[in-house]
Amino acid sequence: MDPLDDHFPVTQPHGPRRARGALSSALLLWITTAGICLASQKAAEKPAQDTRGESPATDNVAAPQTAEDYLISPGDILRINVWKEPELTTEVFVRLDGRVTVPLLGDIEAAGRSPNHLASEIQAKLARFLEVPPQVTVTVSQAVSARFFILGEVARSGAYPLQTRTTVLQALSLAGGFGQFAKRERILVIREHKGKKSALRLNYSEIETGGGLDQNIALEAGDVILVP
Known part of the structure; x- marks a missing residue:
């Protein structure tokens, strides 16, 4: 008896010709299976790639704020x-x-x-x-986070961090611009200095046309911009 018969029994319902065909198919299947097993064994024996010398991926880190950008605030x-x-x-x-x-x-x-x-x-x-x-x-x-405030007819009123030099126009831009009924000629910047409060009136239309650029002042910590 062929030793392959022990692994792949062959039935012979229709005579010796079909038996030889079935035997050839069984032999081909055995060779294929043996090849797959041998390839798997070699893959398992292959040493794992050494990645200890590779540098780990690093996340992008934002550059720290420079000493020239930061504005000192009370409490610092x-x-x-x-x-x-x-x-x-x-x-x-x-x-x-x-x-x-x-x-x-x-x-x-x-x-x-x-x-x-x-x-x-x-x-x-x-x-x-x-x-x-x-x-x-x-x-x-x-550092204590300095803030300024925008109230009134703007898209996004509220408190905003004052971490770098910020002008009134820049602050209004951060707030999303004016509301529909904003009185742009009557903007107030309310400031407290040494316990005394003062109010500076701004005319946005004059600043916009370039005639009142001196009104576009830099904000200080605690300033309140009021847009009626």
Whole structure:
């Protein structure tokens, strides 16, 4: 008996010719099956690809805000570093009036200014007291999010973060523009400074035509834009 018969029994209902045909088919099936098993075994024995040397994918990270962009706000904590002058290096709290107290200089206005701008002023003023021109850096150790507010006839009224220099027109754009019944000639910017409130009236039509560009002021923390 053919040894293949043990693996693939062949029936012979119609004589020896059909038996030989069935046997050939069984042989072909056995060869195919053996080939598949051998290929699977080789694939299993293949070592896994070493990916330890590859760099992992990293997400895109937004660039941090620069010291020139950030505007200091009341409540921020600043570190003032004077190189090689440890007695002048200090950490200060920006008071509600927007000022900080600096050794040798006293109170200096800080709110609404960038750290670089403040450092330049401190450096210039300290130069009068030191033999060697000082090198001053100002960094924000802890930031409090400054905000401004837009109320009245605009598409999206509410509070907005004041993280960079923002003008009235830019603020109105953030709010989605005017509402249908907005009185564009009677816009108010309400500001509180050292406990005193003031109101600046703006005429959008004049700004739009280029005749009143000085009205397009930069906002400060806590400003309220009112569009009647």
